[in-house]
Amino acid sequence: MAELYPWLHAKFKQLQALAGNDQLAHALVFSGNAGIGKRAMAEALAALLLCKTPLLTGACGSCKSCLLRLAGNHADLLLLYSDTQHIGVDAVRQLTRFTQGAAQQHGVKVVIIPAADTMTEAAANALLKTLEEPPAGCYIMLITQNYSQLSATIRSRCQQWQLSAGNAEQSRQWLSQQHNQPLPPFLLEYCQGSPLKALRLLKTNTADSLASVLTLLDDYFSGQLEHNSAVKQLDGTTELAGILGFYLRQRLSTPFEFQRQHTLLTAYQRWCRDATQIIGQNSALALSGLLTELTPLLHHQEAKWKS
Ligand SMILES: [Zn+2]
Incomplete structure (x- = not known):
C-alpha cells in the first residue's frame, strides 16, 4: 500500500x-x-x-x-x-x-x-x-x-x-526528503506545523515569495523602505493576509503594550474583513491605509525576520 x-x-x-x-x-x-x-x-x-x-x-x-x-x-x-x-x-x-x-x-x-x-x-x-x-x-x-x-x-x-504532525524536527526531515532545497526557517510555524501544507508552498515557490514579503515588511517597518514602494510591492501578493497576520503575531510575541496590541489587531482584522466584503475595493489604497495605521505601532519594536 x-x-x-x-x-x-x-x-x-x-x-x-x-x-x-x-x-x-x-x-x-x-x-x-x-x-x-x-x-x-x-x-x-x-x-x-x-x-x-x-x-x-x-x-x-x-x-x-x-x-x-x-x-x-x-x-x-x-x-x-x-x-x-x-x-x-x-x-x-x-x-x-x-x-x-x-x-x-x-x-x-x-x-x-x-x-x-x-x-x-x-x-x-x-x-x-x-x-x-x-x-x-x-x-x-x-x-x-x-x-x-x-x-x-x-x-x-x-x-x-x-491528528497532528510529530515534532518539528521530524517534519523538517520529511520535508527535506520530499523537497531537495533548504527549508525557510519560518515556514513550518507559518503552516501551523503541517508538513503537507509546507510542502505545497515549497513546490509552488510560494514559500520564497512569502519569505520576501517578511523581509519587505521588516524593511518597511524599520524605515528602510519607502511607503509607496512597499504598497506597490506588497499589493496583490499571494497569501498576503496570511503572511501579514503571521508577521504581526510574531512581532506581538515580544513584550508589547496591551493598548497598542489591541489597536494593531483591530486594524489588521478590519483590513482582512474589508478585503472580502467590499466589492470593487481599491486594494492598494486599503493596504496603504493599513500600513499607515500600523507604522507608529511597530516602529520602535525590534525586527525579527531581518536577515
Ligand atoms: Zn487487500
Whole structure:
C-alpha cells in the first residue's frame, strides 16, 4: 500500500489494533489542521477495513477488494462530496441508501465525508440516525479542520481522532526528503506545523515569495523602505493576509503594550474583513491605509525576520 506519512504511523497502528480486535468505533472523526493528512489517514484506514488479506502494515494492495479500490471502483466505498459549498440533505440520503444496501465484497462498507463541517443543519440531522445505529460492518469517517463547527449531536456520536504532525524536527526531515532545497526557517510555524501544507508552498515557490514579503515588511517597518514602494510591492501578493497576520503575531510575541496590541489587531482584522466584503475595493489604497495605521505601532519594536 502507499506509504502513510510518518507522523501518522502511531495513530494508524492504534486504529489498526482496534480494528483487529473488532473494537473500532463505527463513527469516527479525523480532525486537525489543513495539510496534516486527515484524508490520507481516512483512506488508509478504509483500505485496511476493505482489504480481504490485510498485512501488518495495512491493506495488501493486491486482493480483489484492494484492486477495485485502487481502480477507484469499489462498490463498498463511498466518498461523500458535494457539488456546492455545503453537504446537503440529498448527499446524506445517498449515504443512507448506500449504508443500507448489502456489501459487495466481504461485508464491510466505508463512507468518508471530507469537509464534514460543511454539512447543513438538515444534513447533519439526517445523518444522526445512521451514526447512532450504523448497519453492521459499516464505518463512517468524518474529516474536518474545524471540529468545533460540527454540531454537538454529531460530535457526541463519533469518536474523535485529533491528528497532528510529530515534532518539528521530524517534519523538517520529511520535508527535506520530499523537497531537495533548504527549508525557510519560518515556514513550518507559518503552516501551523503541517508538513503537507509546507510542502505545497515549497513546490509552488510560494514559500520564497512569502519569505520576501517578511523581509519587505521588516524593511518597511524599520524605515528602510519607502511607503509607496512597499504598497506597490506588497499589493496583490499571494497569501498576503496570511503572511501579514503571521508577521504581526510574531512581532506581538515580544513584550508589547496591551493598548497598542489591541489597536494593531483591530486594524489588521478590519483590513482582512474589508478585503472580502467590499466589492470593487481599491486594494492598494486599503493596504496603504493599513500600513499607515500600523507604522507608529511597530516602529520602535525590534525586527525579527531581518536577515
Ligand atoms: Zn487487500
